């Protein structure tokens with residue numbers, strides 16, 4: 001395909017799948033961080049929180065797979081052209097770190113229970129198989145990694161939130177709206193389309209919104 005073909009125009013919004021996964025996973029991950037902390041600090045809430053933590057963590061792993069596939073198949077909107085290079089690098093690095101942690105946290109949780117010889121119970125009567133052989137040393141290492149990566153995830157989420165608010169309230173650019181909403185329908189009279197360009201090609205990568 002020719003580089004100047006309209007279908008290659010950059011989208012201005014994330015597609016509907018990306019937006020739904022972004023906001024639902026943001027809630028789920030924040031909940032998991034607090035559920036995790038509650039689990040290790042409250043004896044009375046522990047049984048309830050543990051039985052929530054495991055299946056929600058595995059749900060996050062499954063959603064992370066769908067999200068990564070969607071991200072690789074659909075080009076995201078570009079960052080503003082005038083964004084300083086260091087901020088572009090920080091944004092890209094933190095996004096890929098968030099992806100890595102969305103996979104690492106559940107996989108480490110699952111591996112750690114496997115290494116400890118504990119059942120990985122999703123709900124009564126359904127356990128996931130162990131993915132790591134029973135080994136106390138491996139369990140101890142993974143237990144530590146689960147805590148430290150949870151702290152890293154929490155710090156990265158806070159940075160990500162601060163950056164999103166900086167774009168929304170200080171720079172007032174297109175970054176926040178690109179994840180907050182889809183393309184608004186443009187009245188045909190206000191935006192005549194060039195001949196031969198279908199709505200799907202008009203640059204929003206948002207046919208499902």
Ligand code: HEM
Nearest residue numbers: 032033036037040054057058060105106109110120147150
């Ligand atoms: C996005 C996914 C996950 C997040 C954000 C998360 C977060 C946390 C946090 C913050 C803690 C407390 C850490 C501490 O104070 O040391 C924790 C503990 C724990 N998590 Fe996760 N977790 C996730 C996935 C999972 C999964 C999938 C499993 C198991 C299938 C799991 C099993 C555990 C266990 C067993 C503990 C320790 C409980 C204890 O020793 O008292 N986690 N998690």
